[in-house]
Amino acid sequence: MTRPVRFAIVGLGVVGARHVQTFRKSRGRDFVLSAAVEINPEVAEAARSCLTPDVPVYSSMDELVAAKVCDAVLIAVPHCWHPVLTIQAARAGLHVLCEKPLAVTVGPARAMIAECSRAGVALGAMLQERTLAINVAMKRMIAAGRLGRIHRISQVATRWYRTQAYYDSGAWRGTWDGEGGGILINQACHALDVFQWLGGMPGSVMASVATRIHDIEVENTAEALMQYADGAMGHFYVSTAHEPGLDFIEVFGDKCTLVAMGGKLRLAKLDVPLSRHIKTCKVAEADIAKIGATWMDVKLPAKTGGSHADVVAAFAAHLLRGKPMVASGADAINELELSNAMYISAFANKAVSLPIDAGEVEKLLDRLEKQRSTGKGNRQRAKADAALRKLLGSSHT
Secondary structure, eight states: OOSSEEEEEEOOSHHHHHHHHHHHHOOOSSEEEEEEEOSOHHHHHHHGGGSOTTSOEESSHHHHHHHTOOSEEEEOSOGGGHHHHHHHHHHTTOEEEEOSSSOSSHHHHHHHHHHHHHHTOOEEEOOGGGGOHHHHHHHHHHHTTTTOSEEEEEEEEOOOOOOHHHHHTSTTTTOTTTTSSSTTTTTTHHHHHHHHHHHOOOSEEEEEEEOOSSOOSSOSEEEEEEEOTTSOEEEEEEESSOSSOOEEEEEEESSEEEEEETTEEEEEEESSOHHHHHHHOOOOSTTTOOOOEEEEEOOOOSOOOOOHHHHHHHHHHHHHHOOOOSOBHHHHHHHHHHHHHHHHHHHHTSOEESSOOHHHHHHHHHHHHHHHOOSTTTTHHHHHHHHHHHHHHTOOO
16 A cells, blocks of 8 residues: 555544544644545535545445545444444455444444455554553553552543433434444443453453433443453443543552552552462451552653544554554454443343353344334434345355
8 A cells, every 4th residue: 555545534423523623633644534425415515614625525335435535434423334334345445444332232343353354454443542641551561560460450431421412412322223322332432442451351241230310211321340260350330420520440450559540640569469468477467467558650651642643543554564553343342342241231130251142232232122212213223234234145255
């Protein structure tokens, strides 16, 4: 591939419009916006004022493919349509950078990964919080063994406060038949991704979900306990009905504890590793046998990271020079696996082992849609699933 990589944004709604601004503000040698796709004529017309005259807007993926004006697509449509558009692009030889989540459920996401691999095109995910300086620092310290064996990871993410007006602003928002879920399938994707990126994938999940205050079909609050194969434990809590919001991650290790909160990162280094002190300390009295710990601030780079542009630039560098992308499709499916497992666990009131049965979560969503859907989402998830089945049915491989 020759420089720069030509991108087409598929979907010019709220998220797609933000990506247009990303390309306008982040002009570089490696990537350029060369086209866009929007099926809604009114949305397309409104977006033209933000696009340069040399960026055509097509009304379908077929038109875009026929025009041969791009090397890669950035998919920014409602997530139930991600698999269909990804597979269409892959079969046309286009690389795909997909908004989060990859799909509503793991089955279609697995099909996306398989089709892109089969076509020999790259599949990346817009998981920009992996580029936040604070998260990068935590990842490096954990990977380097600074904390020793990890015993627990806890995350509270309640910074996504949403009003009822937010949910009312789009017909698909907050619906089982349109969005396919609530906070777990929408806002919490980034948190779930960072959670497993730092702590690894658990072996089982026990979760609960709730809907409070908002008048929506789906959950706006979720909590889970994770059990890891080596005995470590995890705790995860998210809500869009919580203010003031909090973003907190604690990773507790045998040698040190890391605490990320309010944009700051602190490290507590134990004087003696926990596993050694427990076995060798001769003090028997409760509350007296303490391990000394030294707290220190971890210096972070001035550039905070965490932008869409970071992900686009890394994806372009991957295509041009083989550099690592921020998150591949295989990376991105992990957070979806966790959210799907949390749904199954919460509604069946049972612990769920990973990886999950793709058919089980599909049956659950079908049941929830029948029982709780008001029809506001216009059955977009079912329509997307039907289109996906038609695509996969036409494959001869």
